[in-house]
Amino acid sequence: MSSIMTTPRGKASASSSTPYATPTTTRVAGSHVLQASPHYTTTRRHSLYGTEDRVVIDPGSRIWKVGFSGEGKPRDVFYGEPNTSTSLWDLSRATDPIERAERENMLAINLERCLRSVFHHSLLTDPKSRKVILVEHPFLPIYIKHMIARILFNNLQVPSISFASNPLLSLLAVGRITGLVLDCGHLESTALPIFASRPLFPQIRTTPLAGDRLTSHLRSLLLLFGTYLPPTSLSAAANIPAANRATRVPQEVLTDAVVEEIKTRCCFVSQALDSDNDMRVSSPSGDDYMIELDVPPSDTTMSESEFSRGSVGPESNISSQAASSEFSIVSHSQLSSADTGRGQNYLQALASMYTRHSTATDIHMRVVPPISQQAGTVRGTLIIPGWIRERAAEVLFEGGDVDESSVAEVILEALLKVPVDLRKTMACSILIVGGTPMLPGFIPRLHAELLRAIEPPPGSTRQPVRPDKPAPPPYDRYAPLRPLTSHFAILNNPAPPPATSSRAVANAGKAPSFSPATLAWVGGSLAGSLKTGGVEVAREKWDEAEANRGNDDDDAAASAAEEPTLKNVIPDWSYTPLPIGAPPAGASKIPIESASPRINVNA
Numbered sequence: 001m002s003s004i005m006t007t008p009r010g011k012a013s014a015s016s017s018t019p020y021a022t023p024t025t026t027r028v029a030g031s032h033v034l035q036a037s038p039h040y041t042t043t044r045r046h047s048l049y050g051t052e053d054r055v056v057i058d059p060g061s062r063i064w065k066v067g068f069s070g071e072g073k074p075r076d077v078f079y080g081e082p083n084t085s086t087s088l089w090d091l092s093r094a095t096d097p098i099e100r101a102e103r104e105n106m107l108a109i110n111l112e113r114c115l116r117s118v119f120h121h122s123l124l125t126d127p128k129s130r131k132v133i134l135v136e137h138p139f140l141p142i143y144i145k146h147m148i149a150r151i152l153f154n155n156l157q158v159p160s161i162s163f164a165s166n167p168l169l170s171l172l173a174v175g176r177i178t179g180l181v182l183d184c185g186h187l188e189s190t191a192l193p194i195f196a197s198r199p200l201f202p203q204i205r206t207t208p209l210a211g212d213r214l215t216s217h218l219r220s221l222l223l224l225f226g227t228y229l230p231p232t233s234l235s236a237a238a239n240i241p242a243a244n245r246a247t248r249v250p251q252e253v254l255t256d257a258v259v260e261e262i263k264t265r266c267c268f269v270s271q272a273l274d275s276d277n278d279m280r281v282s283s284p285s286g287d288d289y290m291i292e293l294d295v296p297p298s299d300t301t302m303s304e305s306e307f308s309r310g311s312v313g314p315e316s317n318i319s320s321q322a323a324s325s326e327f328s329i330v331s332h333s334q335l336s337s338a339d340t341g342r343g344q345n346y347l348q349a350l351a352s353m354y355t356r357h358s359t360a361t362d363i364h365m366r367v368v369p370p371i372s373q374q375a376g377t378v379r380g381t382l383i384i385p386g387w388i389r390e391r392a393a394e395v396l397f398e399g400g401d402v403d404e405s406s407v408a409e410v411i412l413e414a415l416l417k418v419p420v421d422l423r424k425t426m427a428c429s430i431l432i433v434g435g436t437p438m439l440p441g442f443i444p445r446l447h448a449e450l451l452r453a454i455e456p457p458p459g460s461t462r463q464p465v466r467p468d469k470p471a472p473p474p475y476d477r478y479a480p481l482r483p484l485t486s487h488f489a490i491l492n493n494p495a496p497p498p499a500t501s502s503r504a505v506a507n508a509g510k511a512p513s514f515s516p517a518t519l520a521w522v523g524g525s526l527a528g529s530l531k532t533g534g535v536e537v538a539r540e541k542w543d544e545a546e547a548n549r550g551n552d553d554d555d556a557a558a559s560a561a562e563e564p565t566l567k568n569v570i571p572d573w574s575y576t577p578l579p580i581g582a583p584p585a586g587a588s589k590i591p592i593e594s595a596s597p598r599i600n601v602n603a
Helices: 097-122 142-155 166-173 211-225 234-239 256-265 297-301 304-308 318-324 337-356 386-397 407-417 420-427 442-453 479-487 502-507 516-529 539-549 555-567
Strands: 002-006 012-016 055-059 063-068 076-079 132-136 160-165 179-184 189-195 205-207 227-229 363-367 380-384 430-433 535-538
Touching: 055 097, 055 516, 063 097, 063 516, 076 097, 097 142, 132 142, 132 166, 132 516, 142 160, 142 539, 160 166, 160 516, 166 179, 166 189, 166 430, 166 516, 179 407, 179 420, 189 407, 189 420, 205 407, 211 256, 211 337, 211 386, 256 363, 337 386, 380 386, 386 407, 386 442, 407 420, 407 442, 407 479, 420 479, 430 442, 430 516, 479 502, 535 539
Parallel strands: 055 132, 132 160, 179 430
Antiparallel strands: 002 012, 055 063, 063 076, 160 535, 179 189, 189 205, 227 380, 363 380
């Protein structure tokens, strides 16, 4: 039995009582359904057709991610410097006032260009009708934060800005409010514990071993051990073997774009070398240095041409190539000019060891030749050794320095700083975010490095000062964390190891499959759709603070007065003094007798 239903357009449609029929509904004029996007069948108002959704901006020092709240991924991802792909700012600030003012003026121009591009090119929306959620890094310089707020309020005239912490939003994206977040970005890696949605900023730890250091390390390895085949005609390529045409890699070939493509498309992170073979190279010291490897002694005297697979003139030596790069080949091994010979043998042994234990294949990449070799459209060939692709990221896991801890050590140091009753909770809720963890194998390798770092140290070789006293015990830095070995779990680990505790089973690999680079933005999108977020600053409050500053013609006086005025407007955790711990015993001004009643023992 079927019935006839008349649609608003006047057409008849048959609807059956069978479960396979799709019922039709009529749209009522004036309903909110008519305001939905015509490209989506849902009744939710879309970002382009309504103004309720906020604009979520994740401004990185190098890569920006922007989009609307309520969506699962950013609308646009772009470089802050599209031409050079370099960082908009760095960790240093000029001390000279004139140079500092010039740099800040250029930074303000670039930030304004990026923010205008967000609204006028990426999102195609009116900034005057859109609230903004700004995803901020815990160590984002305050003067940059003020620049972004000034441009958004004064130039683009947004209604309000909400400042939300990057690690907190990352935890929100995976459905947690407690955990330890490691943000491994471009300039630095930061570990921040968060408990019940409250970031524990006094326990934050950071290290400069991040994407920028990996890029410089990769460039140094390619300059030392890579091979370059200059462009030749087809007849010459057929007659001359590739081994005779191979040369050292010119510096002009390794542009920022080429190195970035090699890092993102060719490199990966392999497992740690077996400790049974003791695959570690000790830094050279004195006339003799020991290589604790299974490398034959003949390998330490190999010529550099055998490593670069090409013929090199005397003017192109390893020392000149190493001096041209910003960092040395091994982060904790700085070689002086007097140690050039020893350093060459050391680096050759390092390359020989990695080559022996690597199964990765070499990659041939077409690159633009130097200006002196350019002839038509013919390109040169850059041969990337397989062991460089596999072991370039080792620099991120080499620690031991006070100022340059490894990415695993910053996590352990943050765990040592949190209260004892929170350590187990933090250890089983570790979240890895940022662009550098996008390397294949990074997160499983980090979990292995955590377990490797808290292993008991080897026996002490120190001799006792007095023969009648026993030798001092070895320094065990992470002894308080050793009971947590079975509880370590990374929420977004794609290949978690077999867990031995119930907490690790419940947390390891249970996070949604968002990429680590977009977790913070996804958390900001979720916070915007839930109408929550960080501290919101309205434009009226900003205009009032700007009016109180007054119009001062002196730039120095204006900049000096800006900090205390905007301090009450722009929120930042560094404005609040960190706790100094328990007060000393003599600091109390109230006598003990008056603080508590006297008790008569004889009563």
